[in-house]
Amino acid sequence: MKKIIIAIDGHSSTGKSTLAKQLAKTLGYIYVDSGAMYRAVTLFAIENNFIDKKHLDKDALISAISGIKIEFKKDALGTTTLFLNDKEVSSKIRGMEVSNLVSKVAALPEVRKCLVKEQRQMGQQKGIVMDGRDIGTVVFPNAELKIFMTASAHTRAQRRFDELKSKGETVDYDEVYHNITSRDHNDSTREDSPLTQAEDAQVLDNSTLNHNEQFDLVMAWVASKIEKN
Ligand code: DC
Numbered sequence: 001m002k003k004i005i006i007a008i009d010g011h012s013s014t015g016k017s018t019l020a021k022q023l024a025k026t027l028g029y030i031y032v033d034s035g036a037m038y039r040a041v042t043l044f045a046i047e048n049n050f051i052d053k054k055h056l057d058k059d060a061l062i063s064a065i066s067g068i069k070i071e072f073k074k075d076a077l078g079t080t081t082l083f084l085n086d087k088e089v090s091s092k093i094r095g096m097e098v099s100n101l102v103s104k105v106a107a108l109p110e111v112r113k114c115l116v117k118e119q120r121q122m123g124q125q126k127g128i129v130m131d132g133r134d135i136g137t138v139v140f141p142n143a144e145l146k147i148f149m150t151a152s153a154h155t156r157a158q159r160r161f162d163e164l165k166s167k168g169e170t171v172d173y174d175e176v177y178h179n180i181t182s183r184d185h186n187d188s189t190r191e192d193s194p195l196t197q198a199e200d201a202q203v204l205d206n207s208t209l210n211h212n213e214q215f216d217l218v219m220a221w222v223a224s225k226i227e228k229n
Contacts, residue, residue: 002229003029003127005142006222008133010149012183013156015206015214016131019149022215023222024129030090032072032078032122034132034139037096037115038085038106039093040070051101070118082210095169106133112192133187136198145200145225147218155207156180164199 008016014212017033021201024031043059048063073082092098105111112134119139122128130139134145157177163172183204187195197203202221206214 003125004222004225004229005126005140005146006129007143007146007198007200008129008131008138008149009136009146009198010035010131010204011151011156011181011195012187013160014151015159019147019214019218020106020129020131022074023218026219027127027222029057029129030122031194032119032128032130033080033082034058034115034119034130034135036072036082036090036093037070038111039098039102040082040089041065041068041111041115042102042105043089043093043096044084045105046097046101051104053100056104058108061105061109065110070114075194091167094164094167096164096171096175096179098214099183103183104122107186107190109192116152133195134193136201137196138193141198144164144229145221146198147204147221148197148201149206151205151207153177153181153184158159 004031006020008020010016017035020033021031023029042051044064045056045061046066048060050057050064069083069085072080073083073163073188075081081088082093083089090136116139119130123130123140125203136143136148155178157173161173161176164176204218206215209217
């Protein structure tokens with residue numbers, strides 16, 4: 001069967017990665033979480049004291065960027081894990097410290113240029129599902145299927161809150177809500193590759209769709225794109 005590229009963009013905590021993983025598993029495609037790559041660069045910047053709440057040493061981060069090695073690897077159970085310079089950081093990149101600083105790092109054109117290049121290489125053979133903010137607009141503007149996901153800010157904050165709590169993090173709902181709305185704002189208003197819906201994207205508002213309804217709808221889109229290509 002012909003392989004296609006599936007680009008999934010949208011607001012934070014709309015369930016992009018859950019959908020992307022499920023699609024990749026069903027179709028036998030590679031799954032790439034591009035947000036995890038921006039999070040890994042942010043963790044690198046924190047660990048090297050290039051960034052904190054009050055300052056960002058752009059120049060230092062940019063000159064160190066070629067020394068950042070980001071790799072997705074499967075563990076023994078088949079779960080994808082993320083390695084930053086040979087250290088496993090899958091949980092660390094999901095914490096509030098990285099979440100609160102990542103949009104500053106993701107706004108840097110030099111960081112984006114470097115990660116977009118890697119992301120395009122991963123999609124050379126097609127058969128890939130990638131989720132993020134600029135996948136259908138910048139990384140793969142010719143992707144056969146583009147999906148733009150959205151849901152109300154409250155629905156999203158509750159989902160993120162439940163996810164963090166289930167991992168044992170001490171979290172405050174208002175902080176999570178604030179983090180989501182301020183990331184929406186930063187992601188949509190930054191100069192380089194802001195979060196925008198590609199003209200040819202299918203919009204998926206899942207505030208009221210359940211998991212199965214959403215998956216069936218998207219699989220119908222996939223089938224029709226594979227048929228056409
Ligand atoms: O999908 P996420 O919440 O893990 O993404 C983390 C941050 O990275 C988010 O604030 C936006 C940014 N990002 C981006 O700018 N471009 C992407 N392709 C993916 C994520």
